[in-house]
Structures are given as C-alpha cells and as structure tokens.
Amino acid sequence: MSAGADPRRLLPSVEQVLQRTEVRALEARHGRALVVRELRALVEDARTRAAAGDRAAVEAVAADLPARLAARLDQARAASLVPVINATGVVVHTNLGRSRLPAEAAAQVARIATSYSNLEFDLAGGDRGQREVHAETRLRALVGSEAAVVVNNNAAAVLLAVNTFAEGREVLVSRSELVEIGGSFRIPDVLRKGGARLREVGTTNRTRTADYRSALGPDTGLILKVHPSNFRIVGFTEAPSRSDLVALAHEAGVPMVEDLGSGLLAPLAGLDETTVAESLRGGVDVVTFSGDKLLGGPQAGLVVGAAARIGAMRANPLYRALRVDKMTLAALDAILVIHESGRAAADLPTVRMLSAPVGEVRARAAAFAARIGPEAPELTLSILDGTSAAGGGAAPTAEIPTALVRVAHRAKSAQRLAEELRMGDPPVVARLADGALVLDLRTVAREEEDGLAGALVRVAADPSRNG
Numbered sequence: 001m002s003a004g005a006d007p008r009r010l011l012p013s014v015e016q017v018l019q020r021t022e023v024r025a026l027e028a029r030h031g032r033a034l035v036v037r038e039l040r041a042l043v044e045d046a047r048t049r050a051a052a053g054d055r056a057a058v059e060a061v062a063a064d065l066p067a068r069l070a071a072r073l074d075q076a077r078a079a080s081l082v083p084v085i086n087a088t089g090v091v092v093h094t095n096l097g098r099s100r101l102p103a104e105a106a107a108q109v110a111r112i113a114t115s116y117s118n119l120e121f122d123l124a125g126g127d128r129g130q131r132e133v134h135a136e137t138r139l140r141a142l143v144g145s146e147a148a149v150v151v152n153n154n155a156a157a158v159l160l161a162v163n164t165f166a167e168g169r170e171v172l173v174s175r176s177e178l179v180e181i182g183g184s185f186r187i188p189d190v191l192r193k194g195g196a197r198l199r200e201v202g203t204t205n206r207t208r209t210a211d212y213r214s215a216l217g218p219d220t221g222l223i224l225k226v227h228p229s230n231f232r233i234v235g236f237t238e239a240p241s242r243s244d245l246v247a248l249a250h251e252a253g254v255p256m257v258e259d260l261g262s263g264l265l266a267p268l269a270g271l272d273e274t275t276v277a278e279s280l281r282g283g284v285d286v287v288t289f290s291g292d293k294l295l296g297g298p299q300a301g302l303v304v305g306a307a308a309r310i311g312a313m314r315a316n317p318l319y320r321a322l323r324v325d326k327m328t329l330a331a332l333d334a335i336l337v338i339h340e341s342g343r344a345a346a347d348l349p350t351v352r353m354l355s356a357p358v359g360e361v362r363a364r365a366a367a368f369a370a371r372i373g374p375e376a377p378e379l380t381l382s383i384l385d386g387t388s389a390a391g392g393g394a395a396p397t398a399e400i401p402t403a404l405v406r407v408a409h410r411a412k413s414a415q416r417l418a419e420e421l422r423m424g425d426p427p428v429v430a431r432l433a434d435g436a437l438v439l440d441l442r443t444v445a446r447e448e449e450d451g452l453a454g455a456l457v458r459v460a461a462d463p464s465r466n467g
C-alpha cells in the first residue's frame with residue numbers, strides 16, 4: 001500500500017476480524033454479541049481517526065487489533081460498582097454508599113444469597129412461615145416496641161405510614177419540619193404521593209400545641225413529626241413536647257408518627273440526635289428511621305411501634321411493593337446482633353468511625369505521613385486540625401474534631417491531585433479545603449491504608465499529567 005493511500009484501507013472488515021483464531025477465543029469467553037459490539041466500536045473509532053488523517057493511530061490499531069479488543073472487552077465486563085476509599089471524613093457519605101457493612105454481616109448475606117433459606121418457611125411445622133419473624137423480631141426486642149416492620153428505605157417507611165393512615169385525609173406537619181433530604185425526599189411530595197393532603201401547622205420558627213389543636217378535624221389522618229436531619233433552626237424558636245403532641249393525637253384518635261431520619265439506638269457522644277427509644281418512650285405510635293445511617297447497616301426503612309398500627313401498615317397492599325429482600329434481612333439481622341451484644345462501637349464501621357477519638361486519628365495521620373514522605377519526594381505532607389462530619393443527614397451542626405493529612409505536590413495542583421486519585425485504582429475520594437488536598441483517615445479503614453499509600457505514591461510520581 002502506498003503511503004498516500006486512504007488509511008481506512010488499513011482496517012480489515014469486522015467479518016474478517018471475527019474469523020481470526022484469537023478473536024474466536026475471545027468470543028468463547030465473552031459471547032458473540034459483546035465481542036461484535038466492542039469490535040464495531042473499535043473499528044468505528046479507528047475509522048474516525050483515519051478520516052481525520054491520523055495514519056499512525058490507524059496503523060497502530062490495525063497492527064494489534066485482537067489485543068486492543070481484549071482490553072476493551074475486559075473493561076466492558078468489569079463491574080460498574082467498585083470499592084472506593086473515602087478520605088473525605090464524611091462518615092455516612094450518601095454518594096459513597098452510606099454505611100459499610102462489617103465482614104460478619106457481609107458473610108451472612110453471602111450465605112443466605114447463595115442458598116435456599118427459611119425466609120418464609122417454618123422449619124418446626126414444615127409449612128409456610130412468616131418472613132417477618134427474622135430481623136423484625138430482633139428489632140422489636142432491641143428497641144422494646146410491640147411490633148416492627150422493615151421496608152426498602154426510610155422514604156418508603158414514611159410513604160407507607162402516610163398511605164395507611166391518611167389516604168384521602170390530612171397530615172398535620174409543623175412548618176419548621178417540611179424538610180427536603182438529599183434532593184429527592186421532600187415531605188410535601190411524599191405526602192401527596194401517599195394520597196394525603198398536607199396541613200401546615202404553625203410557623204417556620206415557632207409552632208405550639210394550640211396550633212396543632214386548631215388544625216385537627218374530622219379529616220385528620222395523622223400527626224407527623226419530622227426530624228430536621230440536615231439543618232437546625234436556632235434563635236427565637238418553640239416546638240411542643242413530643243408527649244404533648246402524642247396526647248393530642250390520641251385525644252383525636254389518630255396515630256402520632258415520627259420520622260426520626262438517622263435512627264440512633266444508643267446515645268453517641270458529640271451527636272445531638274433523638275434515640276429511637278426516646279421517641280417510643282414519648283408515646284409515639286409509629287417511629288421510622290433508616291437502616292444505613294447511624295444504625296450502620298444495609299439500606300432499609302425500619303418501622304417500630306404499636307402492634308395495631310404496624311399491623312395496619314403490613315396489611316396495606318403497598319407493603320408488598322416496599323418490603324425488603326432476604327439479603328437485606330440477613331444483613332440487618334447481623335447488624336442488630338452486634339447492637340444487641342453491645343459491640344457496636346467496636347465492630348460496626350459507622351459507629352466506630354464516628355466515635356474514634358481525635359488522638360487516635362492524629363496518630364494514624366502522623367504515621368501515614370511519615371511513611372509516605374520518603375516514598376514520594378514530590379509531596380509535602382503536614383498534619384492539620386480539622387473536623388469530620390456524621391453526614392447522611394445526621395447531626396448537621398456536629399463538628400467532630402479530627403486530624404487531616406494535607407498533601408501538596410511540587411508540580412500538580414490540588415484539583416489535579418484529587419482528579420488523579422479519583423481515577424486511580426483503587427479510586428480515592430479526598431477533600432479540598434482552602435485550595436489544598438486533605439485526607440481524613442477517620443473514614444479510611446486501617447486495612448485500606450496500604451491501598452491509599454500506594455495510590456498517593458503513584459499519583460505523586462506519575463509525570464505524565466504534571467501541571
């Protein structure tokens with residue numbers, strides 16, 4: 001072929017490539033459909049370069065088509081969800097998957113997922129059983145409620161409560177509690193989708209029992225109290241006590257429902273959050289909270305409270321659409337065992353990270369910096385005081401004291417370092433603060449430190465993208 005010929009002619013046809021022995025082997029491993037799709041994309045990409053006159057690129061592709069195809073196939077077959085190192089210091093990081101499960105819960109999920117189980121089978125009687133006897137029995141015992149039901153997430157729990165008790169009726173909510181959580185959970189929208197009408201009570205900063213009393217009527221389906229998870233109203237404020245609201249709801253014969261959001265089981269130092277037991281002790285009929293926030297478990301919506309009320313929710317046909325699968329029940333049960341045995345602070349990553357003393361984080365940060373320094377002469381590392389956050393819409397104003405590793409590169413900007421760390425393997429998500437890249441080891445497991453160190457050393461040394 002002469003040097004001036006159309007470079008597109010360098011490329012074989014898709015049919016020709018498919019006949020090659022190496023490509024047939026790829027087909028046996030990955031399936032014909034995927035091989036054809038990726039091969040077409042590869043050839044198409046080369047044609048575009050050819051049309052742009054990039055002869056060298058096309059020659060390179062033509063010379064090792066099978067190897068390039070194999071690489072593309074590996075990439076196409078790789079899992080889309082991958083583990084990420086969270087060096088942000090935000091413990092319940094919603095975008096990074098909220099709570100990480102302890103190994104014993106993950107092992108229980110794997111056991112149940114890969115076998116048949118007694119999900120809805122009574123082994124003693126040999127006949128149909130109740131799926132509600134598993135995690136829900138333990139949850140009930142743990143929080144001391146008459147009944148419990150588990151659904152897909154806390155949003156589903158609130159939706160189910162509203163639909164069960166207030167379809168076609170009114171839900172009373174204080175104007176200070178019409179919250180939005182994470183962009184897609186907005187109380188007014190959830191009430192509407194639950195078939196109820198919102199009846200706003202009081203004002204943004206002050207709502208009294210009398211305001212609820214004057215809003216109550218024959219159309220009232222329930223009184224809803226919502227935890228202001230991700231903000232605080234401070235200053236000239238007033239809100240009725242939980243027990244006053246409960247008394248009012250019961251006088252009117254409607255249930256009092258509380259959306260607690262994060263679902264703290266036991267008080268946690270430094271976090272000003274209502275516990276589930278406190279809400280129940282206050283007489284609330286139905287308490288809802290998340291499984292993957294401060295509880296430290298899988299995504300789930302936990303509902304506890306009075307037997308008749310929980311029973312009504314379970315009897316709602318919507319429950320069938322919102323209930324959880326066996327893997328979630330398995331994970332939740334294992335998490336509740338840890339809470340039950342008083343091991344949460346030691347064995348649940350979320351609780352452990354939230355309660356790690358600043359001295360411990362500082363010692364780890366210093367050891368980490370001392371270890372990286374000699375391996376990465378391009379970096380300047382220092383230790384700074386800073387704060388971690390609970391995240392996930394819990395304790396929005398709590399600033400957990402922490403120690404940060406500040407990382408500066410002699411040639412790369414903080415943004416560039418952050419991007420290269422995100423694109424690395426394992427991907428690392430760091431924090432940018434005052435124009436600097438900082439790592440908060442509070443949210444990095446000890447077993448992840450080697451991976452983090454390796455990622456940092458590689459990014460420091462990689463000259464390809466300096467600048």
Ligand SMILES: *Cc1c(COP(=O)(O)O)cnc(C)c1O
Nearest residue numbers: 153154155181227229261290393
């Ligand atoms: C987080 C939160 C929700 C949503 O919970 P999910 O489990 O994410 O569905 C609802 N209400 C409050 C008050 C919350 O904090």
